[in-house]
Amino acid sequence: MEAAVAVRALTKVYRVHERPAGLAAALRSVFRRTYKEVRAVEDLSFTIEPGERVGFLGPNGAGKTTTLKILSGLLHPTSGEVRVSGHVPRQREASFLRAITLVMGQKQQLLWDLPPAETFDLNRAIYGVPDQAFAETLRELETLLDIGALTKKPTRQLSLGERMKCELAAALLHRPGILFLDEPTIGLDVSMQLVVREFIRKYNEKRGATVLLTSHYMDDVASLCPRVIVIDRGKLRYDGDLATLVKTIRPDKRIVLVFATPPDRAALERVGTIVELEGTRAVLRVPQSEVREAVGHLVASAPTSDLTIEDPPLEEVMRDLFARPAEEPSEATP
Numbered sequence: 001m002e003a004a005v006a007v008r009a010l011t012k013v014y015r016v017h018e019r020p021a022g023l024a025a026a027l028r029s030v031f032r033r034t035y036k037e038v039r040a041v042e043d044l045s046f047t048i049e050p051g052e053r054v055g056f057l058g059p060n061g062a063g064k065t066t067t068l069k070i071l072s073g074l075l076h077p078t079s080g081e082v083r084v085s086g087h088v089p090r091q092r093e094a095s096f097l098r099a100i101t102l103v104m105g106q107k108q109q110l111l112w113d114l115p116p117a118e119t120f121d122l123n124r125a126i127y128g129v130p131d132q133a134f135a136e137t138l139r140e141l142e143t144l145l146d147i148g149a150l151t152k153k154p155t156r157q158l159s160l161g162e163r164m165k166c167e168l169a170a171a172l173l174h175r176p177g178i179l180f181l182d183e184p185t186i187g188l189d190v191s192m193q194l195v196v197r198e199f200i201r202k203y204n205e206k207r208g209a210t211v212l213l214t215s216h217y218m219d220d221v222a223s224l225c226p227r228v229i230v231i232d233r234g235k236l237r238y239d240g241d242l243a244t245l246v247k248t249i250r251p252d253k254r255i256v257l258v259f260a261t262p263p264d265r266a267a268l269e270r271v272g273t274i275v276e277l278e279g280t281r282a283v284l285r286v287p288q289s290e291v292r293e294a295v296g297h298l299v300a301s302a303p304t305s306d307l308t309i310e311d312p313p314l315e316e317v318m319r320d321l322f323a324r325p326a327e328e329p330s331e332a333t334p
């Protein structure tokens with residue numbers, strides 16, 4: 001089967017005009033411009049199969065948005081090869097544009113003074129969606145996103161979360177099979193993040209769509225993406241199973257306990273490292289191999305009303321990964 005996304009040795013270099021300090025130097029630079037190169041993406045390779053949900057992670061300025069723009073055909077690669085559903089994105093063929101969508105949480109496509117329904121209609125015309133298919137998809141998206149009552153109100157009157165849901169609907173009306181989502185939950189409150197997340201999952205499952213998603217909310221990635229591609233300063237740091245990455249970088253677990261009465265700190269310290277202790281609730285960090293024994297001790301030492309075992313938060317895993325010197329990228333089988 002043809003890969004949904006195939007990237008080989010992709011490099012993108014921006015050429016940026018350097019503006020010198022001081023008036024005289026600034027004037028001189030009008031006649032003789034100096035440029036510096038920003039290597040936003042460097043020798044990046046990965047493949048995504050149809051139907052996969054992949055998290056695209058990296059610190060600020062790592063090159064995620066640049067890569068997504070290249071995959072969507074908005075930017076030319078400096079070198080390397082990119083295929084999306086068999087197309088060369090930069091050619092922006094109609095069949096390519098119908099196959100993909102790019103949602104950028106920081107930018108909007110909805111027309112500000114008009115109701116979302118008008119943008120939906122505009123997209124119907126742009127993509128040439130037949131009337132019946134349009135009506136069906138719209139009904140389906142309105143139900144999934146619960147936006148039926150909103151689409152007739154001017155966009156400027158909608159809340160951020162309501163607008164984001166309408167943005168997603170506008171981006172999916174042509175039923176693309178490949179979704180590039182750049183921070184689709186940015187600025188949303190926790191409950192709206194959940195709504196958007198669940199919607200992405202349902203769309204992926206129902207349509208077998210491929211999803212490549214960036215998010216600064218690690219919960220989005222942890223709950224949606226079995227596989228992650230991690231880049232740092234334009235270069236690949238990791239490509240593979242999220243669970244394996246967590247296990248490799250942070251081979252410890254968290255035991256979250258609620259005791260019947262406030263526990264004894266010293267007794268807890270004998271079992272593991274205390275991450276949190278407030279009233280009757282305690283969070284302990286213990287090496288993975290000692291979890292079973294630790295739980296045995298804890299349960300025997302005092303009555304507990306709740307106990308869960310969790311992975312360390314993905315934020316911490318990422319922080320630890322980026323604190324390590326970059327070596328050869330590790331690649332696990334997705």
Ligand SMILES: Nc1ncnc2c1ncn2[C@@H]1O[C@H](COP(=O)(O)OP(=O)(O)OP(=O)(O)O)[C@@H](O)[C@H]1O
Pocket residue numbers: 014015016038039040058059060061062063064065066067
């Ligand atoms: N149009 C541009 N001209 C020059 N440099 C750019 C341009 N766009 C991005 N860059 C630079 O390229 C690098 C990668 O930026 P990019 O926006 O792709 O990163 P990102 O991983 O999406 O970051 P963030 O998480 O902060 O959104 C950064 O150093 C950025 O300053």
